[in-house]
């Protein structure tokens with residue numbers, strides 16, 4: 346279904362009301378969705394579809410994924426979290442994953458930024474330079 | 476000592492951990508050569524994007540939640556969910572003399588199978604045109620080798636002259652003739668050893684044309700031995716709309732390199748109507764608002780920023796120039812349609828080709844009344860000014876009288892005279908394709924016309940008379956022609972010599 350301009354505008358407004366000091370508030374999001382479904386305003390499906398998209402993009406933007414070849418220690422996890430927090434501000438959802446294909450090192454992806462310090466990336470960089 | 480070791484160790488580990496930051500996005504949707512990408516929060520307008528395995532994109536729409544990019548290259552290999560990286564670079568093409576003689580695509584990659592290109596530099600495809608300070612008024616001629624144009628609608632180096640007409644009226648032919656003539660002039664100039672001689676390099680940009688047409692143009696250029704001074708940029712009908720719309724900008728970048736390095740170049744955009752159509756398609760797929768004839772609102776800017784890049788640069792900045800001959804196709808001779816009026820208003824004049832004239836056998840079918848060059852005789856050598864000064868007015872008057880004279884037979888002697896002269900001038904200006912005429916021969920022939928030597932020749936025999944006169948002059952009076960070429964003006968002595976030569980020819984002509 347194609348969302349209309351009005352629906353997109355409404356969704357955006359709702360999305361902004363869900364923010365508490367710049368960060369998305371989960372309970373507010375749930376409340377908004379519940380309220381919209383209960384009241385069924387004109388074009389509410391479109392509004393919710395776009396609302397979902399905005400929430401998804403916001404979550405993506407604040408999702409940090411740290412990949413490593415071997416499981417990282419608790420201490421290192423804490424230090425990575427702290428460093429990312431310094432750089433990107435509070436509210437980051439950091440997840441850790443193991444990806445043996447990296448061979449060694451870390452690959453950190455925050456939103457659309459990628460910091461690739463893995464051995465694999467360096468090898469492919471080297472390969473590209475030939 | 477141990478301190479030092481620790482320091483070094485710390486520094487080494489610092490180097491090792493310095494990883495560069497990259498900005499990536501995910502393709503959400505891809506259709507018609509346009510991709511919608513999520514993420515890419517750092518993307519800049521007109522930045523090159525890397526889709527991996529050699530496919531590049533260009534970020535054109537930066538929206539709140541996504542980036543709209545056109546794909547240059549094979550867009551069929553791109554799939555949803557694919558990762559895209561920013562590159563931090565503007566789209567650039569290779570430029571330099573290494574491209575001469577080559578056929579390249581919109582990205583400057585060779586498509587003629589003659590191996591890699593040795594470029595001198597890379598130039599961004601979108602570049603701001605030279606400013607007012609750097610420019611100079613147009614004052615040196617570009618000889619097209621087409622007598623009707625060189626005599627009546629002269630083109631100067633750095634000028635933008637539109638070639639406009641219906642389909643099949645000989646627009647491409649004028650462009651090709653002009654390129655052939657530049658190559659010939661370059662050859663003569665280089666052979667003469669004249670230090671001040673400035674060659675003109677050609678760039679032919681084929682946009683949205685049939686591959687067979689492009690191949691035909693290249694074959695003609697090769698046959699005339701003109702490819703050595705020419706770059707062909709081809710985005711044919713089978714290339715994506717994005718490639719077609721960007722190709723003229725690539726060509727302009729290649730031309731600018733010559734201009735920036737103090738050389739002269741000539742660029743032919745064949746044709747801008749098709750480019751506008753390709754741009755309309757890209758804009759509609761990117762969901763930009765459309766205006767008149769469904770073209771996006773900035774289609775004027777598309778052409779104005781392209782054509783503004785042609786300029787004549789002053790001596791202080793290298794004295795280079797880039798002359799543009801854009802081609803626009805009209806429907807049923809309608810010059811008041813959207814794209815034609817736009818481009819007419821941007822350029823410094825137009826050569827209007829008429830279907831009626833074409834089918835009457837007047838080829839090149841240049842309409843004298845509707846064609847102008849706003850630079851005018853500033854771009855002619857003095858000799859040409861001397862012999863062609865009044866021609867345009869005379870011919871326009873003839874066209875008017877000819878229509879009028881169909882109704883009556885009783886005409887006064889003066890009108891008869893204008894009609895007879897006009898018929899002969901029209902004949903003289905007919906010219907076969909791919910056969911440009913050197914300027915000294917043009918001057919000599921027009922001098923003969925102005926001094927009434929053609930008046931007692933039958934109209935049917937004018938072409939024969941002209942051909943034999945040309946042959947006589949080139950074989951028997953070559954030094955006279957050389958004098959016209961080098962002195963660039965007809966003084967009394969030259970006039971007397973011309974008179975003697977033509978008189979001698981008249982004696983022998985049967």
Ligand SMILES: Nc1ncnc2c1ncn2[C@@H]1O[C@H](COP(=O)(O)OP(=O)(O)OP(=O)(O)O)[C@@H](O)[C@H]1O
Pocket residue numbers: 640641642643644645646647648649804838839906907908
């Ligand atoms: N001066 C000329 N003398 C004889 N034939 C000519 C002349 N100029 C063009 N022609 C012929 O006219 C035809 C159309 O020419 P051309 O392809 O240059 O036209 P065009 O306007 O570029 O056409 P299109 O709209 O298809 O691009 C060609 O077959 C060409 O051979």
Ligand SMILES: [Mg+2]
Pocket residue numbers: 646647648745
């Ligand atoms: Mg053509």
